[in-house]
Amino acid sequence: MNTLSAAQVLALAPDEASIKAARGLARPAKWLTLGHDEQALWGECKGSALYQISVEPGEPAFKCTCPSRKLPCKHVLALLLLAADEPGLLPAAPAPQWLLEWQAKRAQNAQRKAARAVAATELDPEQQAQRAVARDKRASARQRKVEAGLEELERWLRDLVRQGLAQAQRQPLRYWHDMAARLVDAQAPGLARWLRDLGSIPASGEGWSGRLLAQLGHLFLLLEAYRRLDTLPETLQADIRGRIGWTLGEADVPDGNWVRDRWLLLGQYTQEEEQIRMRRAWLWGHDCGRLALLLDFAHQSQTLTPLAAPGSWLEAELGFFPSQYPLRAVLRNACALTALDAAPPGWADGAALLDAYAGALAQQPWLGLLPARLDNVVPARSAANTWYLRDSAARLLPCHPGFSQGWPLLALSGGQGLPVFGEWDGRQFRPLGAWVDGAFVAL
16 A cells, blocks of 8 residues: 655654654554554554554544544654554554444545535525525625724724834834734734734844835735725635635635646645644646645644645645635545656746746735745855755845754755745745655655
8 A cells, every 4th residue: 555755754743742752652662563454554552551543544544542632643653654664564464443443434424524515505495595695694794894893904004104113113012913803803814813923023123114014015905905895806806805814615616716636745834823723735736737725724622634745646626716816725535646756847046936926916916925846946054044045046045934944955955956845925935845856855
């Protein structure tokens, strides 16, 4: 059966502590039983109790009887590491009863989910009309709240600019977070996140005033655009609502926006903010050549639905939400594929990347992040411990402060140029993966 590489396994880990613990458990002496068949891996790990671990690497899907709330837990990671590094330790064998019960329960859940989806499409006309009325009523109530919140935000912005940016620098974080909280109450969570991010700019060092003024300009442009919403193209209206914080679901994808293809998962990472975890994952379609962004959210007390590891190939349908520059999508009907020898095209240098970003912003001014593969770049480190990517023209692109894999990337490069995939936000590049001798390596 197909198993994940060690790098792909580590990319699934929820944190560094889980990786460290999993490596300690990835030893034969820690396991009472190990085995595999065409669909799954399993094992029983000796700890404070005997834990039963079930894994289907293709999706991936996993279950462990340990009490950990992390997903995947250290036991699942350890089993996958053993399968990647020492596959001979997992002999082919009949699946144990507890694994079969887990697989049967998963199949039943999938059937119930499919039945609910069918039932939702089989409502009689009266029921459909009732649901439509209730949906419209909720939408109208939210719109009134949002409009009131935007009016308050505009007054707040005008006061901020009238007092001057020097005064803004002296304000505590509470000044920004209080306004963000009022936007949450107005059901505009996207703007609330934006305000919280703005609060960190005055303390960000040299050039802060220019960066803050640029962000305030973008924010005011959004308010002006919302005021003229009905006069704008529908795709731009969708971008504006999305930036404000309207939630999107599979039902919001037009029928013609679904693309079935073989998709390469290029990178993913998770961020936490205000008790919410958000996972960003980028994919590239082999045949359509499109890049796609999957966003998943969960409360801190909940787990994110597992996604394949970076470097994995999936055959799936992706539905792209309406946008002037469509990137965000939703995934359905995915199944694992054997790795293909293919990769997205890249930009030759930093200048080409900047031109592409300018073109994207001309279409969607609030785009924020542009996914990009940079060809032939070399990691470089400054005396101030800042990482850069040096392109073929010797230009330096600064890496995002959250990028912590500079030394591993430099080791992969061997001091030579290599293709790197990541996100460009207009000022900094966040590397998420690289190609070494044609093979993708997640960072």
